[in-house]
Amino acid sequence: MRAFVKLLAIVIVSGLALTSASAATPQGVFTNWYKLALELVRHTATYTPPVASRSFAYMSIAAFEATASGPSSLKSLNDQIQGLPLAPKREAGKTYNEAVVMHSTMQTMVENLFSNTGPTGHHAMDAFSKKMASDVTLGAKKDVVKRSEKFGRKIADSILKWSMDDGGAVIQNMGFPTTYTLTKGPAHWVPTNTIGLQQNPLLPSWGKNRTFAMPDGATCKLPSPPDYSEDKNSEFYKQANEVVEAKKNLTPEQKAIAKFWSDDAMLTVTPPGHWISIAMQILEKQNADMDKTAEVLTKLSIAEADAFIGCWNGKFQYDLLRPITYIRRVMDPKWEPLLNTPPFPEYPSGHSTQSAAAALVMTEAFGDNFAFTDDTGTKDGLKPRSFKSFSAAAEEAGISRLYGGIHYRAAIENGLAQGRCIGAFATALKTRK
């Protein structure tokens, strides 16, 4: 066991030092695989935020169903999540080792969802998996181990099979279509950088994917953004001018906020990973059991995955140009935002939508006015930030995009509202027997 604790101690994701969660417990196994997955997210080329949210949801649901099938207070979500098949059944009267079941489930899920990672990711998965398997099976009866491993694989296989036709299983060209017709007209998105790969927008069909808890991507409708106008008295101009003024007068605190929530793909755990990280920090601090851990991470990841589908549905419905394009065209040709502008349409703000959805789930799980400190970005040199509540954190994530110069206010405010609508479908899930 000492060797295993040592092994796990080096698998530390941003701000997530392993604490007392014993790896021999199912929740220890679950969260440690999750931590490896968070590392793989930042090191796997297709893992943009929508893709990451999808994988988190499937991983969590697999762990949830594996747990619910055993001696647990959880009930299967099969009748509440779109198309989720009935979980394979355990053999009646037979003994299972829950840590082994969880290891087998998560190993199958992570190795499959990250099968396209690089050689180092594979090297790490192999080494981690071997060591994990050797430790969770230590002292266990061979027949129990074999039965538990087989069952864990069956659960994962069932989830993976279900995942294949949701519209998000195949990501080509790192998510950027090789052909795409830009919408004509000054109001619409055009490429915002000179990166050859990003001359077409990221994942234009993501908004049509099958959702998890909400009916479809268009369920939580957005109001239209302000009408495009170059008139100085127009609402559109005023909102763009607010972005310019914000950049001009940024305080050190506002810069820190923008960078704290920047959550760039390929360089961080991404926005959905950021909220997963927050949840895991709190769950570890509370020594949460498996049921609570699975419940929180499942609802949270479903809320986020649905949020990205809903948000992307809106993005490609309105196909609005980014501040950098408008401001350079109309106001200041040399204007630079603080953050890199993401390569897809502006409205609504994805971070706002998914943060509000996440905050709703977290508030349900841990309560209103739950104060917490988030150190997700520590290893990337970002100072921890403290919040008085989850909704305060979500609002800060939203406004960070205006400070960063990549969103207008309407995208943030309406994105937050859309997120609250989407998150409500996740909180409505009945998880206990």
Added chain:
Amino acid sequence: MRNVIVATILLSGVATAAEPTPVVPTFVEETKSSGISSTYKGEWVYMVGGGVATFDCNGDGYADMILSGGSNTAKFYRNTSKRGGSLKFKEQASGLELDKVIGTYPLDIDSDGIMDVVLLRVGENVVMRGKGNCKFENANKTWAFDGGDAWSTSFAATWEKGANWPTLAIGNYIDRKQEISPWGSCTDNWLHRPADQKFAPPVALKPSFCALSMLFTDWNKSGTPSLRVSNDREYYEGGQEQLWHIDAGKPPALYTEAEGWKPLKIWGMGIASNDLDGDGYPEYFLTSMADHKLQTLAAAPAATFKDIAFAKGVTVHRPTTGTDLRPSTGWHAQFEDVNNDGLEDLFVAKGNVDKMPDFAAKDPNNLLLQGADGKFVDVASKAGVASTYSSRGAAVVDFNNDGLLDLVVVNRNEKAQIWRNTSTNLGHWLELKLQQPATNRDGIGAWIEVKKGDKIMHREITSGGGHASGENGWWHFGLGDMTKTEARVIWPDGQIGEWQNVDGNKYYILERDKPAKIWVQK
């Protein structure tokens, strides 16, 4: 299909048909007949690297070479080619035949006029002293060189002001013992500075971010080269590309945002430099996965660089030939004028890291010709060098001393390949070698200037960069229609040599304070 082609062309930003078309050189692969048979082999720790060093170690004026072998031993080949003839090499025991070699760079460390070689390894790095006639011996002890025990992946050398011994920078990759969580485990890069005709214990260049290429370069013509480091973002946390002040007698210090440096995070794998726009300052091409970068100095004297890769048609983010249009993976890069038209061209070695399904499996190398408008167009397929092996290091060198640049490429888990430039319709050329007395005999850090009409071609003589590969020997210039021109040297200490008349299609030795001397092959 028409739309696909159109979109691809637009995305790569290549020159349109209206632009003048550069002459496409012809290359013929001569791997089998050349006598070269070397494979850079190995699993995880050899996923990067695989280099080649070219240099003349027997004084015959022809470039010999050492090829990294990874888990195989490195192989040395003596060049037995005849002028203008087929490329011929003979493998011979040299003392360089070590295993675990990732990269190789030539450098006359002790300034005795005999080339030495630095071997970057998984494990202890080794400086090999040239004994003459292509024989080498381990000089770690003699020169007090601490080879360490790391996964060494990049190299650069300079002579600091007033020094009679070089300073070596060695870039290291991740901690190879951290198998479960290698991310964030970038180990320290080292600066080996001189100490009494030997090396002092290395200084750690903190922070280090998994360097896959390094280059000492005088980016602002200050007379003191800085150290550019290209880092692999796959492994660092809070990292970025780096530029270090390396000032004699002072500790190394990173350029800061206050000095104009702008953070850039790429899968940095190789650096090539050349003054493409003739303003006297080098541009820097950085290889990566998907989009590559071409940086130009934006606001001298600030250390601010602007990316012009898209505008110049060198993003090369996906294959430009073949049917596999997944994103590319670039490694070694080198600017040279392969068609002798007086405009530097660009070779980029490409290859999947290791069966990564999101990146092209058949990723042809690029040969990008520069047009008169400064834009580049890939002609690798037409020129015959679009190998789809998993390429890594390379060298664009005139192996048969005919004024036409040839090409050798190291491939991972496949044999290295060599091509002869057999073109018959190219422009004139000039090949120059520098020589100065006492220390730094090859003039590392000097600038060669060659007149081209009313413009001047500037070439900085460097040791390092590329990917695990380095060259030292004749410095090649294409002259186009010019049959004669003038050349001069700005020596590393700032002394400006006289303009000297030189004829095209000739080899010259440019020795400090002496007239240019024609070199004639024996």
